Each structure stands twice: as C-alpha cells, then as structure tokens.
Amino acid sequence: MHGRLKIRTSEDQKLRKQKEQQKKLAAYHMGTEKILSSRKQDTYDPESISICTQILVVNPDIYTLWNYRKEVILIKKEESKKDEVEGEDTLVKYLENEIGLTEQCLLTNPKSYGVWHHRYWVLNNHPKPNWENEFNLCTKYLTMDDRNFHCWDYRRLLVNKIGITLTDELQFSTDRLNINFSNYSSWHYRSTLMxxxxxxxxxxxxxxxxxxxxxxxxxxxxxxxxxxxxxxxxxxxxxxxxxxxxxxxxxxxxxxxxxxxxxxxxxxxxxxxxxxxxxxxxxxxxxxxxxxxxxxxxxxxxxxxxxxxxxxxxxx
Known part of the structure; x- marks a missing residue:
C-alpha cells in the first residue's frame, strides 16, 4: 500500500470542506470584529483597512464595510485640504485605488448593489472624475453581459454626467436589442429615456x-x-x-x-x-x-x- 495515493472517501471530503469553511468563517469574524472595533474607536488604522479590502474582494455584499471605507475616504478628503501642495494628488491616488478595488469586486460579483453604489459615490467625491472613461467601461461591461441591470442603472446615472444625447442612447439600446431581443434590462432602459x-x-x-x-x-x-x-x-x-x-x-x-x-x-x-x-x-x-x-x-x-x-x- 506504500507509495499509493490515498483516495479520500466522500465523508472525508465532506469533513475536510466543513473544516475549511469553519476556518474561513472564523477568520471572517475576527477580521470584521477588528474593523468594527477600529470604527468604534475612530482609529481607522491601515491594518483594519487592509483586512476590510481582503474581505470585500471575497464577499463584496457587506454594506457595513463599504460604509466603513466611505468614512475613511471622508477623513482622507479633509486631510487633503490641509496640504495645499500635494493634498489633492494624494487624495486622487487613494481614490483611484478605491476604484480599482471596486473593479476587483465586480469580478467576484458583477451584480452587487454595494459595489456599484460605492463606485459611483467614490467618483462623486473624486476631485478629477473621469466620467467619459467610466461610460466607456460601462459600455464594455454591457457588451459582455447585456442583462446586468445594475450596469444599465449605472449607465443612466453616467448619461446625466457626460451629456450623451437621447438619440445616441436609444441607438445603443437598439443595437443591444438587435443582438438579443430577450433582454428585459435594455427594454426597461428605453422606457426610462423617453x-x-x-x-x-x-x-x-x-x-x-x-x-x-x-x-x-x-x-x-x-x-x-x-x-x-x-x-x-x-x-x-x-x-x-x-x-x-x-x-x-x-x-x-x-x-x-x-x-x-x-x-x-x-x-x-x-x-x-x-x-x-x-x-x-x-x-x-x-x-x-x-x-x-x-x-x-x-x-x-x-x-x-x-x-x-x-x-x-x-x-x-
């Protein structure tokens, strides 16, 4: 029997999976407790922010953690006003990293309410938001998955920011429908335009x-x-x-x-x-x-x- 690969039984596999889940759950609880403790004490230390990032990449649907990050951004925003030379550049760099985090989270769950909301909130607090780039990214997402109603709702917000004409948007919707008539999100989007x-x-x-x-x-x-x-x-x-x-x-x-x-x-x-x-x-x-x-x-x-x-x- 020596030298042969041990084949786990289904019961062994089940127990192993349960232990892995319990380990992840324990780490999640410990991380969340540290973040909430940091929030309660108004310390917002870098370690807690890093743990928050790791948890959100795995599970981006925790609104409390996104709210925690909003509070951190507001602190950074106030700090940037005190440095007239590099304050804005430092804030821009921080917010760009935050936008990058939302992109990672969208790969985990492209239909997460929390991620889309946070992304738009960050851009609204950005000193130099690139709404045009955001609109192009939105178009790319819808080209890959034209049933993502979160992205359609997000697009409607962006249209108001960059002044896209009604004719152009209707044509975009028509193009998507010509590719796939079975697209309730695109039909609904048309009804909001006119x-x-x-x-x-x-x-x-x-x-x-x-x-x-x-x-x-x-x-x-x-x-x-x-x-x-x-x-x-x-x-x-x-x-x-x-x-x-x-x-x-x-x-x-x-x-x-x-x-x-x-x-x-x-x-x-x-x-x-x-x-x-x-x-x-x-x-x-x-x-x-x-x-x-x-x-x-x-x-x-x-x-x-x-x-x-x-x-x-x-x-x-």
Missing part, C-alpha cells in the same frame, strides 16, 4: 412587435409592449391593426399565453363600452385559465369583471 409621442410610440410599437413575432414565448418584449400600449398617443386604428396581427400570430402559436394576454390589453384599451370587445375578453380570460393554471385566481378575478361588464352593457 416620453412617447405619436411618432415615437409607433416606432417603439414596430420595434417591439418584431421582437414578439420573432420569439412569442419570451416575456421581455411583451412587458415592453404593454408599456407602449399604455400610452394614449397610440390611435385606435393602430391598436386594431395590432390586434389583427396577433390573431394571425395566435394561429401559428395557439398555446402562447402572452398572445392572449396582449389581446386582453388591447381590447381593454380600445373601446371599453363596446360589447364585442368585452365579450372577447371573457373568452380570452377563460383561455388563460387553461393555459396558465398557476395564475388561475388572477384570471378568474379579471373574468368576473369582464362578465359583469358584459351584463351591464347588455342591460343598457
């Missing part, structure tokens, strides 16, 4: 209609379609044309619940007192009960309202 008028509402309707016809099962574009339909700028004739197109799509995809739901949105926003449309909605909700039993209660509620509406119109 207030629809008659012309833009028609354009957005055409864009989203292409998406839902390309992949009727994907929910992202359907939610955006509902937002577009909620705008009163869309005339009745346009809504009726879409309803007719959805009828054709339903012939191809008879079991797609999103098509039926869109027909409910449309018939509900056309002529509310038109008995034909109310009767249609009754049929639509009955069909949704069959197609989407998990939301049966919701549809039955809507069905009850539609039936009451039908009765009320019939009694007139």
């Amino acid at each position: 207030n629809l008028d008659a012309d833009s509402a028609r354009y957005e309707l055409n864009l989203v209609q292409n998406a839902v016809f390309t992949d009727p099962a994907d929910s992202s574009a359907w939610f955006y379609l509902r937002w577009v339909l909620s705008n009163p700028a869309l005339p009745k004739e346009t809504r009726e044309e879409l309803l007719s197109a959805l009828e054709q799509l339903e012939n191809l995809e008879p079991d797609c619940k999103w098509i039926i739901m869109a027909k409910c949105w449309l018939t509900g926003s056309l002529v509310l007192n038109d008995k034909d449309y109310v009767d249609c909605r009754v049929q639509f909700y009955r069909r949704l009960v069959e197609l989407d039993p998990m939301r049966k209660g919701q549809y039955l509620d809507y069905l009850k309202s539609a039936e009451e509406k039908t009765k009320k119109i019939g009694d007139q």
